[in-house]
Amino acid sequence: MNELRSKVLVIGGGPGGYVAAIRAGQLGLDTILVEADRLGGTCLTVGCIPSKALIHAAGAAHALREPQALNAIGLTVGRPELDFAKTIGWKDSIVARLTGGVGALLKKAKVRTLLGSAQIVDGKSAIVRADTGESRIETEHLVIASGSEPTPLPALPFGGAVLSSTDALALTEVPEALAVVGAGYIGMELGQAFAKLGARVTIVEALPRILPLYDQELTQPVARRLADLGVEALVGARAISFDKGLLRVTEADGKERAIPADKVLVAVGRRPRTAGFGLEALDLAMSGPFLRIDDKCATSMRNVWAIGDVTGEPMLAHRAMAQGAMVAEIIAGERRAFDHKAIPAICFTDPEIVAVGLSPEAAKAAHGEIRIGHFPFRANGRAMTLQDDEGFVRVVARADNHVVLGIHAVGAGVSELSAAFSLALEMGARLEDIALTIHAHPTMSEAFHESALAALGHPLHV
Numbered sequence: 001m002n003e004l005r006s007k008v009l010v011i012g013g014g015p016g017g018y019v020a021a022i023r024a025g026q027l028g029l030d031t032i033l034v035e036a037d038r039l040g041g042t043c044l045t046v047g048c049i050p051s052k053a054l055i056h057a058a059g060a061a062h063a064l065r066e067p068q069a070l071n072a073i074g075l076t077v078g079r080p081e082l083d084f085a086k087t088i089g090w091k092d093s094i095v096a097r098l099t100g101g102v103g104a105l106l107k108k109a110k111v112r113t114l115l116g117s118a119q120i121v122d123g124k125s126a127i128v129r130a131d132t133g134e135s136r137i138e139t140e141h142l143v144i145a146s147g148s149e150p151t152p153l154p155a156l157p158f159g160g161a162v163l164s165s166t167d168a169l170a171l172t173e174v175p176e177a178l179a180v181v182g183a184g185y186i187g188m189e190l191g192q193a194f195a196k197l198g199a200r201v202t203i204v205e206a207l208p209r210i211l212p213l214y215d216q217e218l219t220q221p222v223a224r225r226l227a228d229l230g231v232e233a234l235v236g237a238r239a240i241s242f243d244k245g246l247l248r249v250t251e252a253d254g255k256e257r258a259i260p261a262d263k264v265l266v267a268v269g270r271r272p273r274t275a276g277f278g279l280e281a282l283d284l285a286m287s288g289p290f291l292r293i294d295d296k297c298a299t300s301m302r303n304v305w306a307i308g309d310v311t312g313e314p315m316l317a318h319r320a321m322a323q324g325a326m327v328a329e330i331i332a333g334e335r336r337a338f339d340h341k342a343i344p345a346i347c348f349t350d351p352e353i354v355a356v357g358l359s360p361e362a363a364k365a366a367h368g369e370i371r372i373g374h375f376p377f378r379a380n381g382r383a384m385t386l387q388d389d390e391g392f393v394r395v396v397a398r399a400d401n402h403v404v405l406g407i408h409a410v411g412a413g414v415s416e417l418s419a420a421f422s423l424a425l426e427m428g429a430r431l432e433d434i435a436l437t438i439h440a441h442p443t444m445s446e447a448f449h450e451s452a453l454a455a456l457g458h459p460l461h462v
């Protein structure tokens with residue numbers, strides 16, 4: 001067995017782990033990263049990137065299949081044909097480019113990368129089993145970044161026609177009829193994408209509305225688009241079983257219904273990966289199923305750190321990356337804490353949803369009197385030229401001093417506005433700061449400017 005030593009040992013090469021390792025390497029810390037599968041983790045290989053590639057391809061296919069918008073600008077197109085296996089090949093080529101890039105970045109930062117499964121021995125050592133043999137690593141700091149995996153439903157275990165998000169992203173044919181259980185991030189993003197690719201999609205959600213993690217005003221435009229796409233959303237419903245091409249469901253009124261489906265995507269959440277690699281031996285304090293951490297991502301054991309999905313909600317790649325960079329800096333001796341004002345949340349549905357900071361309800365509960373400013377994209381020139389003026393920007397601020405508490409939007413391509421929203425919150429902006437900033441014309445970001453003016457009582461363009 002190889003005997004290795006490091007200052008930092010990172011278990012998991014997802015966005016949390018690889019960023020922690022790169023930053024540690026940049027800071028001159030002798031670092032080893034262990035990854036059991038592919039560098040890039042869930043995000044790059046079976047999550048954020050492949051799903052967004054599929055969403056893009058689905059949007060392009062849909063624009064050609066339903067060419068009214070193209071016809072309106074004078075374009076006529078012939079009958080489009082989709083080679084879905086090629087679409088998946090294209091998606092895989094992006095994944096390969098990015099995972100290869102992560103390997104190069106780790107090398108550049110002088111991180112030693114071991115491809116193999118790590119088994120924790122104690123808080124200062126682990127054994128790695130790789131194809132090339134076994135290594136025992138002694139370390140000063142252990143960073144656990146083992147991520148998460150899809151949660152199965154007991155009545156619908158993964159396998160055969162019952163798909164996890166990972167399986168759905170590897171299909172080589174578009175299913176004729178797809179049932180989706182769970183109308184959260186994955187169910188909605190992939191459900192809409194498969195509908196645009198030509199599948200007949202039915203969504204089954206246990207709670208009374210789709211995307212229950214966002215407030216209803218934000219999700220209404222998405223619900224309307226679902227209906228336009230011919231997707232049926234059964235809310236307040238539960239899937240009971242799947243057999244012989246029929247998904248049996250109990251609807252909100254208690255009646256049973258059988259939905260024909262050749263595939264069923266189960267997307268009811270993800271669970272932390274905490275079992276099977278010796279973590280139990282450390283007996284770390286837990287927060288429910290997740291590893292408990294403080295504001296420095298320290299666990300209950302000295303010099304054992306945890307970052308990303310294994311530490312709980314929000315299970316987002318950018319949170320994992322921010323935690324990873326911070327932990328490396330703390331290990332290098334910097335004074336840091338995770339005290340961000342906001343972690344942006346984006347749902348890449350059609351239209352997209354962005355939420356940064358507090359919703360109106362949460363702002364009211366925390367601060368009493370608030371001001372809300374809205375600006376609809378139907379009054380925004382750029383949105384009109386892009387042929388999609390559905391949605392709005394909404395800003396929420398304290399009534400007394402106008403400090404902004406939350407910024408939200410729903411509309412085509414609004415994910416790119418999230419940077420401005422997060423910066424405003426992080427800088428402690430007041431409504432006047434946004435109102436007095438010149439926003440370029442013609443852009444969708446003018447709706448952000450106008451929402452602040454609206455909150456101050458003097459919007460210019462409505």
Ligand code: FAD
Nearest residue numbers: 012014016036041042043047048118147308309315316317
């Ligand atoms: P992971 O990315 O899960 O990485 C953990 C890594 O650890 C894995 O590669 C695993 O193989 C490795 N590992 C585990 N145990 C061991 C061991 N014992 N030894 C060696 N290696 C080990 N988030 C967003 O912010 N935006 C999105 O648009 C988005 N879209 C998503 C779409 C889908 C379909 C899914 C499933 C997720 C999506 N997410 C998105 C969530 C995002 O992927 C996760 O939040 C993110 O990947 C978490 O990063 P992580 O580093 O904590 O864990």
Ligand code: NAD
Nearest residue numbers: 182183184185186187204205206267268269270315346347
């Ligand atoms: P989710 O928590 O977003 O949604 C799960 C949905 O399933 C919820 O609406 C829930 O009410 C519903 N549900 C639970 N049990 C059910 C049942 N028995 N029958 C019917 N519905 C049921 O989970 P997800 O969509 O699986 O995504 C997992 C995680 O991955 C998310 O929490 C998110 O952190 C991450 N993710 C993020 C993005 C993004 O940032 N754009 C995209 C995809 C995934």
